[in-house]
Amino acid sequence: xxxxxxxxxxxxxxxxxxxxxxxxxxxxxxxxxxxxxxxxxxxxxxxxxxxxxxxxxxxxxxxxxxxxxxxxxxxxxxxxxxxxxxxxxxxxxxxxxxxxxxxxxxxxxxxxxxxxxxxxxxxxxxxxxxxxxxxxxxxxxxxxxxxxxxxxxxxxxxxxxxxxxxxxxxxxxxxxxxxxxxxxxxxxxxxxxxxxxxxxxxxxxxxxxxxxxxxxxxxxxxxxxxxxxxxxxxxxx
Amino acid sequence: xxxxxxxxxxxxxxxxxxxxxxxxxxxxxxxxxxxxxxxxxxxxxxxxxxxxxxxxxxxxxxxxxxxxxxxxxxxxxxxxxxxxxxxxxxxxxxxxxxxxxxxxxxxxxxxxxxxxxxxxxxxxxxxxxxxxxxxxxxxxxxxxxxxxxxxxxxxxxxxxxxxxxxxxxxxxxxxxxxxxxxxxxxxxxxxxxxxxxxxxxxxxxxxxxxxxxxxxxxxxxxxxxxxxxxxxxxxxx
DNA sequence: ACAAAAGTGTTGGTGCTACACCCATGA
DNA sequence: TCATGGGTGTAGCACCAACACTTTTGT
Numbered sequence: 001x002x003x004x005x006x007x008x009x010x011x012x013x014x015x016x017x018x019x020x021x022x023x024x025x026x027x028x029x030x031x032x033x034x035x036x037x038x039x040x041x042x043x044x045x046x047x048x049x050x051x052x053x054x055x056x057x058x059x060x061x062x063x064x065x066x067x068x069x070x071x072x073x074x075x076x077x078x079x080x081x082x083x084x085x086x087x088x089x090x091x092x093x094x095x096x097x098x099x100x101x102x103x104x105x106x107x108x109x110x111x112x113x114x115x116x117x118x119x120x121x122x123x124x125x126x127x128x129x130x131x132x133x134x135x136x137x138x139x140x141x142x143x144x145x146x147x148x149x150x151x152x153x154x155x156x157x158x159x160x161x162x163x164x165x166x167x168x169x170x171x172x173x174x175x176x177x178x179x180x181x182x183x184x185x186x187x188x189x190x191x192x193x194x195x196x197x198x199x200x201x202x203x204x205x206x207x208x209x210x211x212x213x214x215x216x217x218x219x220x221x222x223x224x225x226x227x228x229x230x231x232x233x234x235x236x237x
Numbered sequence: 238x239x240x241x242x243x244x245x246x247x248x249x250x251x252x253x254x255x256x257x258x259x260x261x262x263x264x265x266x267x268x269x270x271x272x273x274x275x276x277x278x279x280x281x282x283x284x285x286x287x288x289x290x291x292x293x294x295x296x297x298x299x300x301x302x303x304x305x306x307x308x309x310x311x312x313x314x315x316x317x318x319x320x321x322x323x324x325x326x327x328x329x330x331x332x333x334x335x336x337x338x339x340x341x342x343x344x345x346x347x348x349x350x351x352x353x354x355x356x357x358x359x360x361x362x363x364x365x366x367x368x369x370x371x372x373x374x375x376x377x378x379x380x381x382x383x384x385x386x387x388x389x390x391x392x393x394x395x396x397x398x399x400x401x402x403x404x405x406x407x408x409x410x411x412x413x414x415x416x417x418x419x420x421x422x423x424x425x426x427x428x429x430x431x432x433x434x435x436x437x438x439x440x441x442x443x444x445x446x447x448x449x450x451x452x453x454x455x456x457x458x459x460x461x462x463x464x465x466x467x468x469x470x471x472x473x474x
Numbered sequence: 475a476c477a478a479a480a481g482t483g484t485t486g487g488t489g490c491t492a493c494a495c496c497c498a499t500g501a
Numbered sequence: 502t503c504a505t506g507g508g509t510g511t512a513g514c515a516c517c518a519a520c521a522c523t524t525t526t527g528t
Contacts, residue, residue: 008245009291011334054246056332060323083461084321084336086297095293097248099321099334140461166506184491186508205506206498224320224377403479421518423481442479443525481524488517497508 009097013063014051014134016082016102016141017074018124019110020158020174029174031124031145033138034072034113042093043131047122049138051098064101073114076103078157082141090133102141104157125177149175153192156213162196164208165189246334250300251288251371253319253339253378254311255361256347257395257411266411268361268382270375271309271350279330280368284359286375288335301338310351313340315394319378327370339378341394362414386412390429393450399433401445402426 022029035047050071054063061079068074079101086097105113115121122128124142127135148154155171169185194214199207259266272284287308291300298316305311316338323334342350352358359365361379364372385391392408406422431451436444 008247009293010245011248054323054334056246057325059325060321060334081321084297084318086291086336088294088296097291097297097336099323136461165508181492182506183493183508183510188490201499203506204500204504206508208507224373402481418518418520419479420481420483420520424517438526440479441477441527443481443527445480476528478526479524480526481522483520483522485519485521486517487519488515490515491513493511495508495510497506499505499507501502501504 009095011054012051012096012098013054013060013067014049014098014100014137015064015068015076015079016049016100016138017068017072017076017105018103018141018145019105019121020107020171021110021121022174029170030177031142031175032110032121033124033127034074034110034115034119034121035127035130036071037118037120038131039118042091046131047120047128048131049100049134050119054099060099061101064099064103068103072119073112074103074105074109076105076157077109078104078154082137082144085133085137087133100137100141102144104145104154106158106160146175153213153215162198162210162212164200164210165193166208168211246332248291249288249333249335250291250297250304251286251335251337251374252301252305252313252316253286253337253375254305254309254313254342255339255378255382256342256358257344257408258347258358259411266407267414268379268412269347269358270361270364271311271347271352271356271358272364272367273308274355274357275368276355279328283368284357284365285368286337286371287356291336297336298338301336301340305340309356310349311340311342311346313342313394314346315341315391319374319381322370322374324370337374337378339381341382341391343395343397383412390450390452399435399447399449401437401447402430403445405448 017034018031019034020029021032034050036050038044038046038048050067052063052067052070054060058066060081064079065076068076080103082100082102084097084099088095090096090098110121113119113121124138127138129135130138145154149172155168155175158171159167165186166182168189169180169182172185173180192213192215193211196210196212198210200210201207254271255268256271257266258269271287273287275281275283275285287304289300289304289307291297295303297318301316302313305313317340319337319339321334321336325332327333327335347358350356350358361375364375366372367375382391386409392405392412395408396404402423403419405426406417406419409422410417429450429452430448433447433449435447437447438444
């Protein structure tokens with residue numbers, strides 16, 4: 001085997017962060033993504049995924065978390081590795097390998113995010129032309145989120161500890177961008193929920209029960225130890 | 238953002254290679270993996286996944302292919318990224334980030350592989366204690382292969398251009414380690430196959446038709462462009 | 475004729491979709 | 502009592518596992 005390359009390839013992490021924001025007029029929720037404006041070349045002035053270099057003494061997920069906090073002040077409730085992008089020509093200024101993560105934050109967290117000239121939220125399905133291959137990366141992260149929502153409990157990461165079935169259903173509807181039958185949705189997720197006993201009163205209708213997941217999902221990426229379906233290639237019909 | 242770390246972290250690729258070998262006595266097929274013996278510290282003498290450093294001018298999948306060819310002389314018919322392993326303590330001799338791929342080779346290819354003192358095939362489900370975190374990595378790759386087999390056409394990568402339904406079923410049975418009902422298996426995969434017209438005669442029974450996939454799978458990893466389900470976290474029940 | 479594997483038909487169960495219907499509350 | 506959403510029941514359909522059965526070859 002060749003000698004160890006101590007002149008190694010620059011290694012970066014980036015993160016696709018998703019938050020739900022409810023549209024003021026329609027009332028419907030939708031996915032939004034925070035992006036940062038590049039101040040240096042290449043792609044100076046363009047919007048890009050938050051990210052940065054991996055330090056020698058920190059793990060990959062740690063590096064993602066740290067960069068998130070530094071650039072956007074966000075602390076996600078869910079973080080998972082997406083893919084390692086390493087095409088030789090992805091950056092015009094020289095070879096960079098990026099390990100990309102995707103993250104979910106709650107709405108209250110998202111509001112606390114620093115927004116300004118160099119950090120701004122964009123609708124996930126209507127993005128400008130971004131730096132590097134970041135449009136492709138976000139498309140992939142979106143596909144993964146939408147796919148994974150249907151067989152895992154990640155919707156929890158958008159909500160608080162307890163929630164009503166309507167809350168949960170609205171998260172699914174916002175992510176999947178289609179209405180879901182409340183009756184069938186209830187049955188689909190029923191086995192993963194336990195009622196807390198509390199209800200929400202105040203609405204001019206029957207008070208909905210508050211539920212809790214019967215098993216909490218991992219907050220932060222712990223690698224492929226706990227396995228779920230996710231992936232990198234479209235299923236065939 | 239901090240200055241670019243031109244003293245970057247060493248970046249390696251490794252590959253989990255699967256081949257089917259039919260056991261001489263039982264006649265049943267099983268998954269085998271080629272491993273290489275480490276000649277340097279750390280873990281000198283231990284068996285490990287084939288791999289090496291990523292060169293500055295080659296893509297990640299290219300690096301995986303090259304290392305495969307150099308260390309085992311194998312040319313896989315399928316190659317896909319598995320996961321980027323980057324724990325700070327995965328190597329006792331210093332930080333290394335490994336992008337791991339998994340690959341499938343046909344039986345005829347596998348026979349051509351160099352086997353000797355420093356390259357040897359092992360049954361995938363009965364491995365010795367390997368170097369680094371390679372046992373964990375292989376467990377994950379095995380899970381991914383078994384999961385993906387059920388909703389994609391990767392079984393094709395173990396076979397030639399044409400094959401009988403029994404050939405295909407035996408691949409599935411070997412990977413999943415359980416017998417499958419021939420009648421139901423036929424119906425499950427029927428929509429993905431087209432008969433070639435040819436049959437196999439010579440057996441002392443009705444000659445089976447030779448089939449071909451109606452759509453070829455990609456031979457080599459092309460990133461997350463073509464999407465299928467795969468993944469990194471276990472599905473909930 | 476018989477053995478063996480290819481290939482087809484059928485039946486019962488399970489889960490999902492669509493939609494009718496009842497329940498509990500505020501106004 | 503009415504409007505509103507919470508919550509339950511149910512019929513139809515698709516899919517799947519199990520297994521009986523027919524087909525086609527070699528010996």
